[in-house]
Amino acid sequence: MSTVRNFNHSNLSDQPISQLINELIERAEPPSENYRHYLGASAIGSECLRKVQYDWMCDPVFPARIKDIFARGHFFEEATRQHLVAAGFKFAPADRLEFVAADGQFRGHADGIMISGPGLPNIQYPCVWEHKCLKAKSWRAIELDGLIGLHEIYAAQVAIYQAYFDCTNPALFSVVNADTCERLHFLVPFNSQLAQAMSDRAVMVIEATRAGELLPRITGDPDDWRCRMCSHRVRCWS
Ligand code: SF4
Numbered sequence: 001m002s003t004v005r006n007f008n009h010s011n012l013s014d015q016p017i018s019q020l021i022n023e024l025i026e027r028a029e030p031p032s033e034n035y036r037h038y039l040g041a042s043a044i045g046s047e048c049l050r051k052v053q054y055d056w057m058c059d060p061v062f063p064a065r066i067k068d069i070f071a072r073g074h075f076f077e078e079a080t081r082q083h084l085v086a087a088g089f090k091f092a093p094a095d096r097l098e099f100v101a102a103d104g105q106f107r108g109h110a111d112g113i114m115i116s117g118p119g120l121p122n123i124q125y126p127c128v129w130e131h132k133c134l135k136a137k138s139w140r141a142i143e144l145d146g147l148i149g150l151h152e153i154y155a156a157q158v159a160i161y162q163a164y165f166d167c168t169n170p171a172l173f174s175v176v177n178a179d180t181c182e183r184l185h186f187l188v189p190f191n192s193q194l195a196q197a198m199s200d201r202a203v204m205v206i207e208a209t210r211a212g213e214l215l216p217r218i219t220g221d222p223d224d225w226r227c228r229m230c231s232h233r234v235r236c237w238s
Helices: 016-028 049-057 064-086 136-145 149-164 192-210 233-237
Strands: 098-101 106-109 112-116 127-134 171-177 183-188
Touching: 016 064, 049 192, 049 233, 064 127, 064 171, 098 149, 106 149, 106 192, 127 136, 127 149, 136 149, 136 171, 136 183, 149 171, 149 192
Parallel strands: 127 171
Antiparallel strands: 098 106, 112 127, 171 183
16 A cells, blocks of 8 residues: 655654653652752763762753653663573662762762673773663764763763772773674773772862752853753743
8 A cells, every 4th residue: 555645744753642642741740849969970961060969969850851861771771681691791789779878968879880790801890880771873982082082071970980989990881782782891991080080070069069059050042952961941041
């Protein structure tokens, strides 16, 4: 059967049935007030100091779509972990994966610490394991250039884990391509300068926040692409 494309109809996403059902989904699970009580290692490398502060002190407003992206990340992290276990890697128990510093105000939770596994070039145990699931464009960027540019935030997170878990062997970083399910694995050597800089940054953010100081924005332009992607944009600029 042949189909004739109708060039007059609007995009199906714009039609009322789709929009109304998505509105019902959003209304069924409104964002709750639930700030974190601590500064998380995963956020400390963000370019924008105010975003680091907001990520700690304010509940980010995430629509259902973004929550589902987080759920997708958890799903692929567990899938990759199971593949690695089947391939002979052993992980430390879950109770070894959290660090707490600065009177409980700075914390981090690693995806894993590998305690043994196959003898592969340059891999040493124990090592921190960090996992991400990213869209194809980001996956490709990391495949080409590693943890630079937009992905420096992950390098900061890994350096903090290596330092605070006293696990300074090169970390194993695994990334799943969300489009194709390809997996990329590479080693991240310990960068002590980065770890120190991020630790100092955490102390600075905690002290400023305790003093009631609002840290500077990364830009003076609310339409900057980083602000357009930020879950705190309304709070920050209103
Ligand atoms: S909206 Fe922009 S300036 Fe404000 S916290 Fe987010 S990234 Fe920073």
